[in-house]
Amino acid sequence: MQSAGYKIIPVNPNETEVLGEKSYARLEDVREHIDIVDIFRRSEYVPGIVESAIGVGARAVWMQEGVFHAAAAQNARQAGLFVIEDSSILKEHMSRRALDYCSE
Secondary structure, three states: OHHHOOOOOOEOOOOOEEOOEEOEOOHHHOOOOOOEEEEOOOHHHHHHHHHHHHHHOOOEEEEOOOOOOHHHHHHHHHOOOEEEOOOOHHHHHHHHHHHHHHOO
């Protein structure tokens, strides 16, 4: 996703740097606006991450393949966030990019 021009801000309390970017312990520590919170954690961790995403004013939460939590997704939607569950953001990006290429 970085090579496609997306800015990645890693959030992982166990890392100081990921993909050449400074890593933060919590979403609340990030000082930039966050558009999408891309969740790569097990489903039981989703509610806390969604609450943090709501708290920092993110626009969307995207739960990667195999990650879903109906109640947390509903809370995010009620807070006005766009929600995707159980889907790869990279695969979706590649699919849409292929469609754009075919339509040229």
